[in-house]
Amino acid sequence: MRIGVPREVKDYEGRVALTPRAVASLASSGAKVIVEKDAGARSGFADAEYASAGAQIAPDAAQLYSKSDLIVKVKEIQVGKGEHKNILPGHIIFGYNHFESSRELTEAAIGSGATFISFEKVADSAGQTPLLMPMSRIAGTLAGAWAGFFHNYAFRHDRSIRMKAGFEQARARLVEGFERMAEAKVDGALAADLSLQDRHVVIFGGGTVGEAAARVCHALGARLAIVEKREARRKYLQGLGLGRCSVVAGADHDLLKGASAVIGATYDKEKADRVVDEKALKDASEVRKKVIIDVSVDQGGNFPFIDSAGRYAPESMGTIMSPAQADFFGNVFVRVPNMPSLVPRYASMALSSAIVEYVKAIASGSERQEIARATGISAGRILDGAVARAHGMPCAKPT
The missing domain is CATH 3.40.50.720 (NAD(P)-binding Rossmann-like Domain)
Structure with missing residues (x-):
């Protein structure tokens, strides 16, 4: 053949x-x-x-x-x-x-x-899923890194997302340092670029993507909450020894409202779970604007994306070169279906x-x-x- x-x-x-x-x-x-x-x-x-x-x-x-x-x-x-x-x-x-x-x-x-x-x-x-897991680890690592990157470098201007000075150099350092980051080792200038020190990050899904994201966010100083339905997986995640990390079976509104970054990483081999509805996202965004990274977007996504004009726009995607979009509620939204292509x-x-x-x-x-x-x-x-x-x-x- x-x-x-x-x-x-x-x-x-x-x-x-x-x-x-x-x-x-x-x-x-x-x-x-x-x-x-x-x-x-x-x-x-x-x-x-x-x-x-x-x-x-x-x-x-x-x-x-x-x-x-x-x-x-x-x-x-x-x-x-x-x-x-x-x-x-x-x-x-x-x-x-x-x-x-x-x-x-x-x-x-x-x-x-x-x-x-x-x-x-x-x-x-x-x-x-041995052929999905390697890319899931990379996507999870990037999700954690992007949570810090966009928290530090992106801001909303009118209905669009603008980037602060120095973001190109920071992105280059992110790509260059990815191999160490994949081992949850972040230091030097990159740690400053991506810092999530004392910021609250909520991760939906504790599988391969969620675990990789959690390891990076922990290395960047975040306070973590991982929402994972499976009891056996919750026990595994609790055994990782990540400081300032809670592992819970479900998320209430207060958990989401206090988050600076939210990562969606659930996928059930058919379609991504919709873990947050439009009303909950609106309510949470009124308290604090967020960086929202929807890793599961190629299977439908974990979060509803309402574009800056107020239209439900599931077809609207970013790219690895321009990942961030502004949503209707003032959040920085990242919906990129081929994240590993950044490296x-x-x-x-x-x-x-x-x-x-x-x-x-x-x-x-x-x-x-x-x-x-x-x-x-x-x-x-x-x-x-x-x-x-x-x-x-x-x-x-x-x-």
Whole structure:
């Protein structure tokens, strides 16, 4: 089976699904790998590195798709940019598909006749999601860092968000220091840039994202409250030994009102929980304006976003280059669906390392149940009940 790695075309997406090291591993196992020209450039991987690892370089997406059987990519097919037009019925697409978030994307996938296997739906015997967790850790780390960054550098001006002097240098230090930050080690100028000293931060969801965010916020001096429904997970979080951190099963209005920053990090494999409604957000914002970071935005989001004109605007997203938006209640709102792309090289290496063995299994035709369960659409049929429910479409049971 020929494995193709396309260049990502989603706006501001700098990651690549497979690094040269992973390509070398695949080539040594007998697989033929084709990489689109400049696919790894934004992650710092040159075409020459891929060629040295044993890959063939395709000059464009059309040739990449026409010569490949298994397409391994990071983000969902970009229908608005015509990416779906390259897909053939015999293709297997392996990537973060997030079909629940878009009916248009789902219909395009059905219409292609191809098979789509979703990174985010691969689950092991313990119910863990090994291909989602590396990006969740990065997103959680960035959420904690952004809570401090926007608290210190952003301010509302009329109906927009403006940044204070020095924010570009602070952002550069954030990216440069990310590897240490991922280990919850923040010091020097970066600690000053991101300081949350004595600020109250509320994190909804104590999974991988929430834990990573909590570790960073703790390192930045915040007082923490983690809202986590699962009793076993609450006990785990309490055992982390994070000072000035409470772990609770639910949030009351007083908890939210006192927060300077709120992070949404809940996700149930189908759709993000709406943890705060519009009225509660309005009431809490009247007491203190907040930095609100909705990590789960690609699955519907944890918070309602009411834009500066007073319109409910779930489709309104920021980018890694311009993440912050002003909401109607005066808050700084961050809704970015591909947060890990801010650190593309680090994220690409983490993702590639996690997926390479699954790529080998798919390419060799190995029958693995976790791969079968992660197959959401095939031959024009929806096989994933969550996707069917999200759009009110029929679901065909896999045979």
